[in-house]
Amino acid sequence: MTRFQVATLVSFASAAWLCAANWTRPGGTGPAYYPPVEATQIQTDERSVQAMHPVLEYGRFGEWDSTQNYGCTVLVVDDEIVLYYLGADWGHGHRHQLQTLRAAIGRATLRLDGFVSLRADEKEAVIATKPMVFAGKNLVINADCPKGSLAVELCEGDGKPIPGFTRQDADIFTDDNLRAVMTWKGKSDLSALAGKTIKARFFLKQGDLYAFQMK
Incomplete structure (x- = not known):
């Protein structure tokens, strides 16, 4: 049997706390071994509500990683995040x-x-961004909603919908895609909005929105 010696346990939450500029460490100042991976509620104002679920859970009873797992730096390989980790089915104190x-x-x-x-579940959810200066020519999303739908409305900085980019103009996304370019009546080019302050409203039903970016 190969013996492994782990000098220090570093939690994902601790690493994120050290690296992020505008991130509040969940759970106060004590040890935090799991990062927030799911918002428990949506509000219209600023909020910090997390559900502390592990990114990498222990294996089931009897499996080789049922008692311990120690992660290392994550890698991006092709279109996946990859984490190699040490797992074991025994804890501290085992001598026999x-x-x-x-x-x-x-x-x-x-x-x-x-x-x-x-x-969002069967009831449609509306997610509104803060004002942002648009850069690029496309709005690209990472979303998974093959059983639901996602539409995007673009607004002025004051929240007024921009003609041509309203919800009624938006083409409905119903797919699972890491880099889907959003369109409005077939139009994806947003070069005319470059440098302008806008907001985006996402209308989501039965699906997950992971990220969006301007490219």
Whole structure:
């Protein structure tokens, strides 16, 4: 059996707290071993409500990684986030029957930007961004809603819908795509909005919105 020695346990939440400029460490100042991966409620004003679910759960009882797992730096390979981790089916204090204990390297994968999403059920949800200066010529989304729908409305900085880019003009997205270019009556070119302050409203039903970007 190969012995593994882990000098320090670094949590995902701790790493994010050290690297992010505008991120509030969940759970106060104590140890945090799981990052927030799902918002528990949606409000119209600023909020910080997280559900502390693990990104990488232990294996089920009897499986090789049922008791311990230690992750390392994540990698981006093709269109997936890849995490190699040490897993074991024994805990601290085991001194006997080493021949029955197991430890191995596991490989976990996640879609790009898949750590967190805005999720809507059968009831349509509306997500509005803060004002932002548009840069680029397309609005690209990472979303999964083959059983639902997603439409985007573009607005002036004051919230007034921009003619030609209203919800009524929006083409409905019903797919699972990491880089879907949004369109309005077949039009995707947003060059005319470059440099302008806008807001985006996402109308989401039975699906997940992981990310959006201007390109």
